[in-house]
Amino acid sequence: MKEAKNKNSIRDIIGFTQKELAMLLGVTRSKLAKYELGFGDLPDPAKLLLAELLNHMNELENKSKSGLEEVLLPTVTEEQLDRLILENTYQLNLVNRKVKSIQKKQSDKFKAQKLLVYLKNRPQEKSQEHQDKLRLITNNTNKALEINSHSALYECQLKQQMFELEKRLLASAKKKLSKTTENKGETA
Known part of the structure; x- marks a missing residue:
């Protein structure tokens, strides 16, 4: 064996x-x-x-x-690095917009919740129809907050950090590549 x-x-x-x-x-x-x-x-x-x-x-x-x-070790050309940097920039911009969008939606819904509390306690409007409308709006607001939850925001912020780190790594790789290219040019 x-x-x-x-x-x-x-x-x-x-x-x-x-x-x-x-x-x-x-x-x-x-x-x-x-x-x-x-x-x-x-x-x-x-x-x-x-x-x-x-x-x-x-x-x-x-x-x-x-x-x-x-x-x-893989060899990477400056052109390939430029494409990776461009893609990274694009992805970073997308996730930045998504973070801002989630933050705005959360902010809007928190404002709406405060207003709903005020409307529920408003003495002038105690009719059942009015209260039903407020419940419906409250449910919609709560669903929207769930969709744009803190965990979704946190996930996007993590992606944001990942793309920022990738951006630094790509910039460093490009800097090393250009130094290597310069050194080869001096030796030739």
């Missing part, structure tokens, strides 16, 4: 899914699964290719860590 555990980690080393690895080796997925579990064997050509892949990965792993990290 120790052998099966090592074979099961083959995909972890290579980075392919079971389906992808089986396809590359020219075997069925079930045949590869049995091999990984130690219940079957692979044809010789598949074993040779697997050994070659594992050796290649071992060579890559033995190279310096910084070299491997450079391969894994």
Whole structure:
């Protein structure tokens, strides 16, 4: 069973899914699964290719860590950063407008609630019809406050903060990119 555990980690080393690895080796997925579990064997050509892949990965792993990290880091162009900054600005403006809208609606509904309390206690209007209208307006006001609740406002404010942080990160990335570009220009 120790052998099966090592074979099961083959995909972890290579980075392919079971389906992808089986396809590359020219075997069925079930045949590869049995091999990984130690219940079957692979044809010789598949074993040779697997050994070659594992050796290649071992060579890559033995190279310096910084070299491997450079391969894994995505490269971003200034144009791509500009598009990300533009999208961030757009999203930030949207969420800013939404925050202001929710705050305004809350403010309006709080004013309406105060006025409704006054109207309910007004001695001149005690008719049932008037009280029914006030109840209906109160219910509508309370529903509107629920929709524009504090949690909705808080959620929007969190998004606002997230976009602000993203904005700073993008600006920093652009600054680093332009410094790198300048340094490459000086070296050339």
